[in-house]
Amino acid sequence: MHHVHEENHEAPQSFLRRYIFSTDHKVIGIQYYLTALFMMLVAGLLAILIRIQLAWPQTPQPWLHKILPGLYDPNGIMRPEYYPMLFTMHGTLMVFFVLSTAPVSGFGNFLIPLQIGARDMAFPFLNMMSYWTFFVGCLVMLASFFVAGGAAASGWTAYPPLSALPESIPGSQWGQTLWIIGMVFFIASFTMGGLNFVTTVLNLRTRGMSMFRLPLTIWAMFCVSILGLLSFPALTAGVIMLLFDRHFGTSFFVPSGVVIADKLMPHQGGSPLLWQHLFWFLGHPEVYILMLPAMGFASDIISVFARKPIFSYRAMVFAILVISVLSFLVWGHHMFVSGMSPYLGMAFAVFTLLIAVPSAIKVFNWLATLWRAKIHFTTPMLFALGIVSLFISGGLSGIWLGQAPIDIQVHDTYFVVAHFHLIMAGAALFGVFAATYYWFPKMFGRMMNETLGKLHFWLTFVTYYLTFFPMHFLGLRGMMRRIYDPTQYDLFKPLQPINELISHSAFLLGAAQLIFVFNFVWSIFRGKKAGPNPWRANTLEWTTESPAPHGNWRGPLPVVYRGPYEYSVPGVAEDYIPQNVAPAEVKTVGARG
C-alpha cells in the first residue's frame, strides 16, 4: 500500500510509456475500449453483409464484387462457401472481442480503482501484459480473413467434427487454426485481467469502503471476473484438444467411421458432444459476463438520474451472486436436442427457469427505483432505460426457450437469434453506450454533445427493435439460423418482406453509429469542459478531477462514510451526498441559509 502511494505522483514522461506501454489502469482501460470499438466496426460490417445476403439472396450485387472480389463472384452473387465465415466471425468477434472486452476489460479497468478508491490495479504490469496479449489475439483473428480458405466457418460455437476436420468446410483450414490461437490469446488476456480485478476489489478498497458499500458496477465486475476465471479453463482445454484433433492426430471430438467426401477419416472414439459440454460450460457464464456489467451500469446510472437510491441494494447484490452461481448450472439448455440424455435436459430446464427469478427481481427493482423519482433524461439515462427495456423484451423469450419442449421447435431458428440479440447483445451494447456517455467526462475531461447523443440513442433504440424483434416471427415459422438463402424453402419464401424490413433497419442501425463516432471524436477535442462531478453523483470517481491524474487523487485517498446511492435524502441541502463526505460535513437544509 505504502509503495503504491509513493509511486503515484510520478506519471511516466515518454509518450511510449505513457500512452502505449502504459501500466496506468485508466490508459489500459481506454486502450481496451478503443480496440473493442474497432473490432465492433469489423464485426458490424460482417453483419451488414449477412443482412444484404438474407434480404436479397439471389439478387446480383456487382458493386460488392468490385469491393470484395473474393467473397462475391463476377456476377455479384456471394460465394456460398464464404457465408459461414461471415456469421462465424461476426459472432466470435462480437461476443469475445467487443462485448466482453469493452464493458469488462475497458470500463472494468477504468472504473475499479476509481470507484473503490485505489491508486491503480493490484498488478499494473500484469494489466499491461493483459492488454497486449489481447491485442495479439485481435491481430490473429483479423489475419485469419486472409489465409487460404478464409476465416473460421464452423460458427462461433465451433462444433466438431466441422471444426475439427479441415476437409469438411473451406474455412476449417488455417482459418480455424488461427481462430483457436486467437481464442487462446483472448482467454489468457481475460484471465490476467480477472486475477487483477478480483485481487484489486478484495485488497485495495479504501478506508470505509466495505463490500456492501461498493457500487453495483463493481459488484458486477467482481462477479464476472470470478465467472471468467472459473469457466474459461473449460474452453481453454477444449480449444487445445481441438487443436490436437486437427493437427496432431488425436480424436477427442471425432468419432470412428466419419466419412467426408467419400473418404474415411482415420479418427476413432471421440465424442462431438464432449466439445459441446466444454464449450457451453464456458458459453453460458459468458452470456452473464456480457450482461452483468450492463446491469451494473444501468443500476448506477438510473439511480443518479432518478435522483433516488437504487431500490433494494442488497437484493441487487444477491441477485448478481445467485445469477453467477446458477449460470454454471444451465449450460445444457443449449443442448436440449443435441442427443444428450433427455433426463439431463429436465435438470437444465429447471435451473434455467430458476435463473429467471433473480433476473426478474432486477427488473422489478429498477422499476421501483423509477417510481416517485425525479428522472433527468440525459443520454446515459436514455441508454440505461434502453437496457431495462431490452432486458425485459429479450428476457421473456428466455422463458420460452428454457422450456425444453418449446426449444424443440425454435432451437437453431431466428427465434433464438432474436432472443440473444435483444437480451445479451442488446443489453451489453446499450451498456457500452450508457457507460461511454456517462464516464466520457472522467475519461477525457470533456462532455459529449447531448443533442447528438439523443439523436444517436433514438435512432439506435428504434432500429434495434425493428431489426431484432421481427426475428421472433421468422423463428416461430421455422426459419433456421446460419442459412445462406432462406428462399430455398417454400415455407420461408413468404417471409422475405420481413427479412427485407430487418435488413433496412440493420443498415440504419449501422449508419446511426456514425453519429456516435463523430460525437466521440469531436467531443475529445471540442466538447464542453467537464468539472470533477458533472452529473452530481456520489461515487468516488467523481471526487477527483476530470480526467483523473496518474494515481487518481492528487492528495490522500478518499475515505468512505456511506453507500453509493444516497440521493434526495430528506433534510439535506443538496440532493446527493458523495461517499467521501464525512457525516459532520453534510449540509442540512437549515444550514443552507
Place this chain on the structure above:
Amino acid sequence: MSRIQALLFAGFTVLLVVVAVWAFRKPWLPDLAADRSALDHRIYVTMIVTGIAFVLTQGLLAVFTWRFRAREGQTAAYWHDNPRLEFIWTAVTAVVLTVLVLGALRLWAQIYSPPPAGALIVEVTGQQFAWNIRYPGPDGVFGRTDPRLITVDNPLGIDDQDPRSADDIFVVNQLYLPVGRPVQLRIRSRDVIHSLFLPNFRVKQDAVPGMTIDIWFTPTQTGTYELACAEHCGLGHYRMRGFVFVQTPEEFAETLASLPPWRGE
C-alpha cells in the same frame, strides 16, 4: 427537455407493446401435421403468460418515465427497500415459473417416452448435404452398414454380404410416412453434425456422427411438407432440404412396393 424525452420514451414503449401484441396474435407456427398439439398449446400458454408480464413491466416503464420526469420544485422520494413488496413479487415470479416448468417437464417426458409397439421404423442418416432415408423392407430388419464400404453409389455403406440388406429400401431426401401410425426415426450422421428439422411436425433432433438417436411421433395430416437441416453443417447447409410425404396407409403401402429394394452394385 425532460418533457419531450419522457414523452418519446413512454410513447415508444406504448407503441412497442401495442405492435408486439398485435403481431403475436397471428399464428406464426406452420400448420401442424403431427400429434404434437400439446407443444403448440405450451407455446400459446407461455405466450400469454410472458405477454402479460411484457405488458405489465413495459407498461410500468412507460407510466413511470412519463409520470416521474423531472419537474421544477419536485423532489424524488427517498427509501431503500420494501421487504413485503419484494417478497410478494419474488414469490409470484417463482410460483408462475414453477408451474410453467412442471408443465414443460411433463410434456418433455411424454415426447421422449418409448415409442408405442408397432411403430414404423425408418432410418434417417445425414450427410453433407443430403438426407439418406432407409426402410428395413419386408423383413423388418435393417441390413448391416460399415463406413468402410461407403462409395458414391453406396452412401450408407450397406453391406451386400448381409442377407438382411437385400430388401432394404433406400431413398434420398424423400421421407414417406403413413398417416395415423406412430413412426420411430433412427437418426444418424455419417460426417458432421446435422439436425433433422420437420417444422410442421414440431420435430427437431440433431444427427450426431457416432450416435444413433431415436425419436417418435405420429403424423396426423396427409400432404407434402418440407424437411430441413437446422444445424450448420458446411457450405451446402442451406440447401440440405428434403420432403416429407404423409400418405394414407394404402398409398404408403403402394409407394413402398414401388420403390426398388437395395441391391448394391
